[in-house]
Amino acid sequence: MKLRVILLLLLQPALMLVLVACSGDPAQLPAYTPYPTYTTVPPTATPYPTYTSVLSTATQVPPTPAPTATQVPPTAIATPTPTPTVTAVTDGVVDITRLPIGDGRVSTRALSGNVWSCQTTFQDRLIHGGPWLNGDGTFDYTKKVVVPGEVSWPSSFDVTVVGSLRMLTGNSLPIHTTGAFPIPRNSEAYSYDPNPNGIRSQTLSIELPATPTLADRPLCLRMGPIGIMLTGGLFFNALDAAGVDAVAHEVLDACDGHPQGQGKYHYHNLTPCVDDVESGHSELKGYAFDGFGIYGLRGEGGQLLTNDDLGACHGHTHTVAWDSETLDLFHYHATWEYPYTVGCYRGTPVSLPR
Numbered sequence: 001m002k003l004r005v006i007l008l009l010l011l012q013p014a015l016m017l018v019l020v021a022c023s024g025d026p027a028q029l030p031a032y033t034p035y036p037t038y039t040t041v042p043p044t045a046t047p048y049p050t051y052t053s054v055l056s057t058a059t060q061v062p063p064t065p066a067p068t069a070t071q072v073p074p075t076a077i078a079t080p081t082p083t084p085t086v087t088a089v090t091d092g093v094v095d096i097t098r099l100p101i102g103d104g105r106v107s108t109r110a111l112s113g114n115v116w117s118c119q120t121t122f123q124d125r126l127i128h129g130g131p132w133l134n135g136d137g138t139f140d141y142t143k144k145v146v147v148p149g150e151v152s153w154p155s156s157f158d159v160t161v162v163g164s165l166r167m168l169t170g171n172s173l174p175i176h177t178t179g180a181f182p183i184p185r186n187s188e189a190y191s192y193d194p195n196p197n198g199i200r201s202q203t204l205s206i207e208l209p210a211t212p213t214l215a216d217r218p219l220c221l222r223m224g225p226i227g228i229m230l231t232g233g234l235f236f237n238a239l240d241a242a243g244v245d246a247v248a249h250e251v252l253d254a255c256d257g258h259p260q261g262q263g264k265y266h267y268h269n270l271t272p273c274v275d276d277v278e279s280g281h282s283e284l285k286g287y288a289f290d291g292f293g294i295y296g297l298r299g300e301g302g303q304l305l306t307n308d309d310l311g312a313c314h315g316h317t318h319t320v321a322w323d324s325e326t327l328d329l330f331h332y333h334a335t336w337e338y339p340y341t342v343g344c345y346r347g348t349p350v351s352l353p354r
Contacts, residue, residue: 200263
């Protein structure tokens with residue numbers, strides 16, 4: 001009985017709403033406020049940070065190989081085609097009207113008839129030439145245009161042996177006259193090679209071993225001074241700034257010399273302004289900066305030497321006059337053939353400013 005009363009009491013409001021709704025009078029309906037609608041938004045998942053495997057990345061990118069000498073072309077400009085093998089001396093006689101041009105003979109190792117140059121790229125610049133180039137890989141030394149002038153200089157050059165050292169001091173000015181530099185504009189030489197450089201005194205003070213020894217292996221030649229002649233003038237390797245045969249292409253004075261940008265007067269071959277013997281072994285003409293001597297054009301028995309008579313660095317070993325002694329000693333020779341003086345160092349060179 002009590003349960004029925006409770007149910008009636010609970011259902012009474014609902015019955016009254018039904019009766020009102022059925023009466024069709026909406027004004028009597030109480031205002032209905034719906035419950036707010038909630039949209040369930042799942043929590044946004046925070047992704048884990050992305051990590052790149054250093055190990056996997058390292059294996060995907062191969063290391064850049066270190067450049068090797070064979071990867072670098074011998075010149076920055078088009079590499080000159082090596083000249084055909086031409087011998088300057090035949091049966092002991094030199095034909096200076098057909099000297100072989102050394103263009104393209106720049107090596108990356110000690111190689112006979114080549115310059116092993118430490119520098120492997122050269123200036124992209126005009127390569128000089130003129131009517132002395134025969135067009136067959138040779139040049140006529142007698143037709144080379146010569147820088148005019150006979151300029152005298154206050155040359156100073158001394159060689160002193162102190163204990164185990166040979167001391168070279170001087171001002172790098174030659175004992176002989178030179179051409180007029182800068183090359184005069186009104187000269188024929190200027191039309192082929194307008195060298196704008198003048199000759200200037202240098203301070204030379206070098207210590208070489210008095211009796212040099214062979215290095216474990218040959219060494220390359222730098223550009224710039226590689227030795228000095230007894231004339232007091234420096235000598236460079238056989239290449240000019242463009243990496244071609246300087247003796248064949250450059251316009252030089254009557255002593256085969258000229259100055260570079262710093263005013264250093266130098267040769268690329270044995271200057272004709274020093275005497276050489278007509279018979280017998282040539283005398284000492286200068287020193288390479290590894291301490292070994294450079295002798296003239298003639299070897300044992302007085303024969304004119306060619307590349308075939310010399311080793312890869314343009315020298316050989318036998319008994320020669322050295323200071324006041326006679327020693328079995330390696331030495332370089334000058335030749336009429338490129339590379340003319342030194343093809344690579346056979347001893348350990350001293351370090352010099354360029």
